[in-house]
Amino acid sequence: MRKRTGRKLLVATLGVAAVSYVACGDGAVANLMAPPQDAGADSAADTAADTTTDTFSPLDLIANLIAPQQ
Amino acid sequence: MAAELFELELYGDNVERRYRRMRPEVEAMPWGTFDTTGLPEAAVIMARKQWTSAAFQEHRTAVACAAALRALMECRAPLDLIAMASRFPLDELVHVEMTARMAMELGGGTEIQFEADHMIVDAEPGLPPLLRAADMIARFFCVGEAVSIPLLRATWHAARHPLPRAVLGRIVKDEAAHGVFGFLFLDWALESMTEADRRHIAVAADRGIGAVRALWRGIEQRRRDGGYDESPGDALGWLHSDAYLELAARSLETQVRKPLLERGIPISR
Numbered sequence: 001m002r003k004r005t006g007r008k009l010l011v012a013t014l015g016v017a018a019v020s021y022v023a024c025g026d027g028a029v030a031n032l033m034a035p036p037q038d039a040g041a042d043s044a045a046d047t048a049a050d051t052t053t054d055t056f057s058p059l060d061l062i063a064n065l066i067a068p069q070q
Numbered sequence: 071m072a073a074e075l076f077e078l079e080l081y082g083d084n085v086e087r088r089y090r091r092m093r094p095e096v097e098a099m100p101w102g103t104f105d106t107t108g109l110p111e112a113a114v115i116m117a118r119k120q121w122t123s124a125a126f127q128e129h130r131t132a133v134a135c136a137a138a139l140r141a142l143m144e145c146r147a148p149l150d151l152i153a154m155a156s157r158f159p160l161d162e163l164v165h166v167e168m169t170a171r172m173a174m175e176l177g178g179g180t181e182i183q184f185e186a187d188h189m190i191v192d193a194e195p196g197l198p199p200l201l202r203a204a205d206m207i208a209r210f211f212c213v214g215e216a217v218s219i220p221l222l223r224a225t226w227h228a229a230r231h232p233l234p235r236a237v238l239g240r241i242v243k244d245e246a247a248h249g250v251f252g253f254l255f256l257d258w259a260l261e262s263m264t265e266a267d268r269r270h271i272a273v274a275a276d277r278g279i280g281a282v283r284a285l286w287r288g289i290e291q292r293r294r295d296g297g298y299d300e301s302p303g304d305a306l307g308w309l310h311s312d313a314y315l316e317l318a319a320r321s322l323e324t325q326v327r328k329p330l331l332e333r334g335i336p337i338s339r
Contacts, residue, residue: 006082010125010170010179012075017119018181021126021188022073059191060281062134063214064127064165064241066120066225067289067314 021058076126076182078170093164099236104175119180121173125166126182132162133189134210135248141193141203148258155251161244168237175233193274201267204259205274208335211252213278213326219249220321225309253329260333272336279326279339286318 080086090097106114135158142152173179193205222245226238260268293311309317330337 004081004083007080008077009080009167010076010078010122010173012077012122012179012181014075014181016178016180017115017122018183019119019123020073021182021184023185057191057281059130059188060209060277061214061285062131062190062210062278063218063282064124064131064169065214065218065221065282065285065318066124066238066309067221067285 072185073183074186076122076129076184077179078125078129078166092160095240096164096168099168099240100232101171101175104172104231104233106176114176115180118173118176118178121169121176122179122182124169125173125179126184128162128165128169130189131210131214132159132166134206134214135159135162137190137192138203138206138210141199141206142255145199145203145259147203147255151254151258154247154254158248158251161248165241165244168240172234172237197270200259200262201270204256204263204267204271207252207255208271208274208330209278211248212256212330213252213275213282215245215248216250216252216325216329217282217318217321219245220317220325221309221314224313224317228309228313249325253333256333256335268335272330272338275326275330275335275337276339279322279337282318282322283339286315290315 135155139152139155139159142155170179191209193202195202197205219242222238222242226235226242229235229238256271263271289311293315327337327339
């Protein structure tokens with residue numbers, strides 16, 4: 001096999017400002033739109049939740065909205 | 071499906087050289103010039119998180135563009151319209167690279183866990199090809215891409231450092247075509263659609279609008295809760311919450327709801 005000189009483009013630090021999109025796959029139901037939950041203690045807290053009776057999966061949103069304090 | 075950590079790599083060698091030839095502007099940006107000295111640690115971590123999240127969202131948007139492109143071909147949309155959309159996945163990949171490199175510039179990516187089988191919400195496979203395309207394009211382009219353009223442009227103007235300015239400027243330039251594409255598609259597709267089809271598109275668009283609004287409610291709640299100093303934001307390349315939310319609400323009205331309603335799409339959100 002030919003050796004290539006690839007390299008990492010994005011390397012994540014585990015435990016820092018962690019966000020999980022796991023279990024968001026069914027885009028229609030459940031309590032899904034507390035936008036990405038923080039698991040890291042070293043970042044600003046993400047505590048938001050959709051306060052209406054409607055729920056949306058984070059996967060329903062396709063865009064880079066570069067929102068502050070996501 | 072097991073969770074995966076969101077990290078990225080380049081193949082290198084000739085493959086990278088070909089890629090660089092397609093989009094030489096990326097390497098011309100002032101990489102390696104962002105000095106975070108003097109910025110609060112919490113602000114830098116937040117910025118790393120924001121840019122990592124931006125890379126993930128751009129990656130998901132690339133998946134969405136590819137899915138929409140396939141649907142456009144399946145429904146035999148006009149060839150020149152498909153050709154226009156064929157550029158979008160590459161645009162998004164370039165955005166993935168730039169935003170990922172911004173995160174690395176600030177100290178490295180943060181942790182995002184995701185499921186590869188669930189990157190986007192596909193249209194129902196049983197739908198006719200035209201409606202399948204319309205369902206995705208309404209959500210991905212008429213809502214997501216259309217509303218993002220004014221927000222990206224304003225963030226670009228707010229960024230002071232040449233590197234995030236260059237990155238955001240490139241994204242703004244590319245996304246302009248993405249933002250109008252959804253409505254160009256609708257202007258063609260609606261010619262052969264029934265009232266029931268229009269209602270289906272409205273439901274799809276409402277779903278996208280609802281997700282956008284839910285995100286913004288989260289930002290508003292965090293702003294009310296306080297506890298985070300936004301003052302380094304423009305140095306790090308993003309808008310302050312108040313300015314963002316005000317522009318977001320206006321943009322949703324003018325860039326999304328108004329053009330959908332003008333085309334007879336009976337959205338309810």
